[in-house]
Amino acid sequence: MASLLYRLGKFSFRHRWWFLSAWLVMLLGIGGAFAAFSAPTTNNFTIPGSESQRVLDELRNRVPDAAGGSGRIVFETSSGEAFTEAERRAVTDTVAELNSLDFLKSVSDPFEMQAQLDGSADQLAAGQAELEAARAQLEAGKPQLDAAAAQLAAGRDQLSMAQMQADQLDAAGQVQQAEAVRAQLSAQEEQLDAGEAQLAEQQGAYDDGVARLADGEEELLEAQRLAEATDGLRFVSEDGATAFSEVQFQEQSYSVTPEQRQEVQDTANRITDSGVQVFFSKEIVEDVSSLFGPSEGIGVAVAAVVLILMLGTLVAAGLPLLMALVGVIAGVGTTMALTGVVEMTSISPMLALMLGLAVGIDYSLFIINRHRTQLLHGMELEESAGVATGTSGNAVLFAGLTVVIALAALAVPGLPFLSVMGLAAAGTVAMAILVALTLTPAFLGFIGNRILSKKAWAQAGITPPAPHAALAPEDQAAAAQHKENGSPRRWGRLVTKHPVITVVLSVLLLGTMAIPAGSLRVGLPDGGSEPVDSTAYQAYQRLGDSFGEGINGPVIVVGYLPDGLTDREASDLTYEVAGKLRGLENVTTVVPASTSDDGGMVVYQVIPEGGPAAEGTEDLVHTIRDDAGQIQDETGVEIAITGQTGINIDVSDKLMDAIPVYLLIVVGLSLVLLLLVFRSVLVPLIATGGFLLSLAASFGAVVAIYQWGWLGGIFDVHNPGAVLSFLPIILIGVLFGLAMDYQMFLVSGMREAYVHGEDPRQAVRSGFDHASRVVTAAAIIMVSVFAGFIFAHLTMVRPIGFALAIGVLLDAFVIRMTLIPAVLHLLGKSAWWIPKWLDRILPDVDVEGARLLGPAQSPDGTGAEQELASAGR
Incomplete structure (x- = not known):
């Protein structure tokens, strides 16, 4: 691979106009696709199938x-x-x-809704009074109906007796008397029939009154249940x-x-x-249409200052920034162009932007620094561009692929939004690698000798040669002398002079910082995490202060009623379930909000005591699910949770469950990767242990600031709460990739020095001297870029920016540049031990292209090993 990249670097240098044109065409095409197909992003986090x-x-x-x-x-x-x-x-x-x-x-209309709630008590009292009056009237009318019925029954009995007397007169031959009696009976019967008709009418009215009373009592009961359900709602x-x-x-x-x-x-x-x-x-x-805000520019400005201080010229300092910008436009532009066909959360392009800027600057810087060093060592421009691409570019490719793999592995938890997020970021990092390996050597051709300042050439005692020309004999001698006069780094000497103290202090520092990580609690952001002066925060606070925190995050519970119920039975079950939910801990009120057209589905709005990200609300969701079986056994109603609050908690739980598997994948990948690169058993274990230590310390810092509220005034954390749910898994993946970057660029130099015959302890110092300057600059740049997102306009991005900034800071400076050199110095030769059988079967990946240079290609004829060992990384 080193030889292929060497040829690619020279080809890009030689055909720089072609590469520049190709990239311009590509960027125009990506811009057109973005304009034609992009769609708004979202903050809709879901778990299909849940x-x-x-x-x-x-x-x-x-x-x-x-x-x-x-x-x-x-x-x-x-x-x-x-x-x-x-x-x-x-x-x-x-x-x-x-x-x-x-x-x-x-x-x-809030006043209309409140009037209905306020009037319900009066309406209930009036309804109760009406029912009582109707009941009293019915109770008073009942004796009268009974008396009238008894009187009619007695009259009917008398009429029957009189009819018997008339029949007896007929039998005795007293016909006229019998007819007179029957005439009287006929009048009495008409009176009785009229009385019975009147009684039937009165009985019908009474029965209607009883039925209306029953309906009224049922309506009153329904109203009372609704009033109880809405108690506390305003x-x-x-x-x-x-x-x-x-x-x-x-x-x-x-x-x-x-x-x-x-x-x-x-x-x-x-x-x-x-x-x-x-x-x-x-x-x-919420508007997630804007990706880049003013605060992010501060981090880029700091990176520019570091580049100017390190590289000495505006031209050289601007080149890594330009390369990063090209990579970001290509990667993020492609990502945004896909929003028309792929639902994408706002954090996806933001993470891609964040990583694209950071690695884009660093990857180009590694190649540019190698190129500058080789020029000062007497190498010709085109050859140097090829060698820098084949050596440092090879390491960039290898290190960048670890970042890409770690990000792509975010698909492991099986959450679509997280998979899209990881792939978007991985694609942007891949673009940064491609830009570094193709466009950077092309621009080295455009810049020529101006990549070094006149002061740098003068300090080396070299006159800048013409393109494609070798150094004059006197300049070659000066270059050789400059190569031999590499300055030792004081920090490297200090940490290796007192390795035990260094190790103890480093572990104590990171171990202490990691303590808060044991209290980590995750969730998704709500209005309470917005900036204090934002209308979203003001609305959240006013709702919480005036109506209770729970009004900001109701839990939606859906009840499935059994089939074949009457309206009365369905109503009874609806309110029975509401009562059981209301009796749970952390519940303020439960409102049956709506019912499906078929009457089989009831939607409850459960108002918790705490906000949507409160620990009590999370406990409530788990309690409802735990009690669902018991509620169904007692009522026959199956219940389930949905809504944004429930979905957010589900997302957080799923992500936390996935972290052990993802961490195992990352740690396993780390061990295999480092075993291949360093051909050592202990170095991968130490490097991976250091990564885990810096990761735990980063988690601790995030918990202390964003969950506990420490230094909240500095970091604009006015309402501390749960940590962003997908921050831990993102931090694991990204920090792993970046930690391996610095591990390879720093420790590979130590290994090369040891392989080339240096004492193992001296090799640690030599490797540190060769690589520490560029690694320090790269780490500061990356920390600056990430820190620029701590005050991003999208609050969801802020803890991610802080976590990555503190993670890189701790891993680069405490682990890679302090703990690792001290431990390797303590171990001495045993640090590079590997079983012979394992050494034979492992492929030689030659990450830094150590075999690329031959004696003929080396400016001083010393060969590949000495050239690699002396050239800056």
């Missing part, structure tokens, strides 16, 4: 009114006093105007100064365009002229 996602999909089909995206608009009086009548009318008019927007399904705060409207979109949240979100804000903001303040929840104001 219970919560399955129920949500079913909910969209059976209860479409509950399936659209939703948000909240918070209204608050400027005075802090209760809403005046004029302010109430202004809110109602604003709600009506919002309801006229065709992309909104509904917007609730739409206007108790002090009357804050109110909120529920906004329901026609489409899912990720399908709502930025323009539609803005129209909602513009429409509602008109009310501010009436003295009412308006705040919008995160779901309404």
